[in-house]
Amino acid sequence: MPLPSIESRIAAELSAKPEQVKAAVALLDEGATVPFIARYRKEATGGLDDTQLRTLEERLSYLRELEERRAAIIASIDEQKKLTPELRASIEAADTKQRLEDLYLPYKPKRRTKAQIAREAGLDVLAEALLADHSLVPETEAAKYLKPAFKTAAGDDNPGVADVKAALEGARTILIEQFAEDAELLNNLRTHLQDNGIVVSAVAEGKEEPAAKFRDYFAYSETLKTVPSHRALALFRGRKEELLKVSLKLPEDMQPPPATGQAPFNACELKISARFNIADRKKPADAWLLQTVRWTWQVKLAWQLEAELLTALRERSEEEAIRVFAHNLHDLLLAAPAGPRATMGLDPGLRTGVKVAIVDHTGKLLETATVYPHVPRNEWDRTIAHLALLAKKHNVDLISIGNGTASRETDKLAGDLIKLHPDLKLTKIVVSEAGASVYSASALAAKEFPDLDVSLRGAVSIARRLQDPLAELVKIDPKSIGVGQYQHDVSQTKLAKSLDAVVEDCVNAVGVDVNTASAALLARISGLSSTLAENIVRYRDEHGVFANRAGLKKVPRLGDKTYEQAAGFLRVMNGDNPLDRSAVHPEAYPVVERIIADLKKPVKEVLGDGSTLKKVDPAKFTDEKFGLPTVKDILKELEKPGRDPRPEFKTATFKEGVEExxxxxxxxxxxxxxxxxxxxxxxxxxxxxxxxxxxxxxxxxxxxxxxxxxxxxxxxxxxxxxxxxxxxxxxxxxxxxxxxxxxxxxxxxxxxxxxxxxxxxxxxxxxxxxxxxxxxxxxxxxxxxxxxxx
The missing domain is CATH 2.40.50.140 (Nucleic acid-binding proteins)
Structure with a gap:
């Protein structure tokens, strides 16, 4: 029977109602972003969160591609006049792309194969006869089909059938192709291999030395279904570098071969023979047919399914690696910010010196320097004196130290600075500098600091990422932040899509100050492109800070639809409307006005007044546009306007004397x-x-x-x-x-x-x-x- 609708299938997978999925699909098709739908369209979707919506978006794409492929396959087979009602039913019931392709395989246009050439010579009749009647003597029957070379109706040369041997070989190629294109058999064999297959690897001959880093895989075996992502990707990297040989075997293939005679059929060969009722019943054609079964497996299907299942393992492993990377990136981006405090960034180095950058509480660069406290110059005391002067001059509160080469030595330097100058009241923190060098050499950094040396730009990034990790890390390609594994071995398209979604969700979960945010940060806001982000910054520079959210409508090319998507995530911290510093969407301001009118207090007094707001009955302020979920969200936001979902800032203290x-x-x-x-x-x-x-x-x-x-x-x-x-x-x-x-x-x-x-x-x-x-x-x-x- 045909499959349920796309919406129904997704709903079942998400444990949601079809109506929720239909609403979400409609919003996505209209151009709404996941963060916008998750936060501001809860009534429509029944409260689907961003994780569910991301899954929905991914599955929607897959299932739509599946339906397009299904329609194309039906049309192709119908054009060949081979579409039976039973075949159509099977195609319409196929729930994966793999199943569709299995069903289409016998009808898929292909190059002229040996089996097709044999059919042109009439050997399909011989193949069918031997498969149907095992009592026939293959050599005797084959002698009836000898034929000289000829030209086909399509004008192709056909060698004909020269002798009995050629006839039987042609018949065998026909049966092998027939067996290998049986959808039910393929499904059974694939399932058996998935459950019982063993991934085996060995070092490539003569590559023991260059493959030393893969030595744990020189004699490795593990069941296909239990190989974890990181292990699989290590195997595939070794194979790609031609240092490892990786294969998929059946358990019986792992046994030593028999001392004499031919090995018995393995499980997959037995499944092929059972599918086509082939067995050794002491009839004349049995031996020939059994050999055909063995060739079908060993020559055709074994390597085909091995390639397919190893590819599937790689894809699963990539998905897991991408998932882990995405989770780590999410946690890093939402790490606690130190906040708007003047910060000294130290990019550690030995021979090249420690690069110093001072930024004010907004992240604006104030001054840079290079100091040489470490070997070979050892200007320890001089450096401390210099840093003390800089800290005092710019009222520095925090020292941010990159964790690369000479990090601990530089951390000790900062410790001595704090001890010798307690009046400065400095706090030191070691931060991850992953991606700082990538940012330093980027076009974005060059545009922001055209006259600043590349090495000093890294110190600026290190300072800023302590103040606000999210605002700084969005300037760096997520793949360069260094919280993943095997990221160069996975699909770069899938990785980029996944990580971009994480960055988008994180940025919109926090929200940004439209009057201080960089173009790179604004570009991650729901509905905004890089061009629109640049337009906002340019408009801000030319006309001054935005007094309210409504002012965004004056930005060139920022239309009503974009404003709807973006406004709720953009904050105006000291504008003329107190609600503009909250996550309440401007479209919901009328609801707030009704709440304020009911409380008989000015909005400035209501904002942050949790005791008063907790007494408000949200059901009282619902209407046909704004339901209970939205009103509850509005009240929560009014209690803590512009609340930051990130945790409280705290630091680790490394043990003194433990540096190596x-x-x-x-x-x-x-x-x-x-x-x-x-x-x-x-x-x-x-x-x-x-x-x-x-x-x-x-x-x-x-x-x-x-x-x-x-x-x-x-x-x-x-x-x-x-x-x-x-x-x-x-x-x-x-x-x-x-x-x-x-x-x-x-x-x-x-x-x-x-x-x-x-x-x-x-x-x-x-x-x-x-x-x-x-x-x-x-x-x-x-x-x-x-x-x-x-």
Missing amino acids: LKDLQQGMILEGVVTNVTAFGAFVDIGVHQDGLVHISMMSNKFVKDPREVVKAGDVVKVKVLEVDQQRKRIALTMRLDESAQRVRDNASGDFRRDRDSRPPQRQQQQPRREESVGAGAMADAFARALKRP
């Missing part, structure tokens, strides 16, 4: 910052230029299915040093602080998996692919072995 791997000792308890969360654990910066791994089994005394249940990027956590491998630069940490090291060993000995890409990122900014390195092996494996030692 050699300073770490087993059992040491440290404070650190989570830099990256993966499927198998979290990496934590503890201030030694090398992130440590808290394996998922070490995150809690309770079972943890997803590390993000416990931590997210940017969290400040306490960890205990479990093991240190200085040679391989590996640090194993635990968050189970109440256990002794020996007890942790006893309990964890079986928990570490072969997480081969688990090498933590190097603490150096100049390694753009640092988070992806397979490195010298699997950290988790190494420590699994270490934990098992007595």
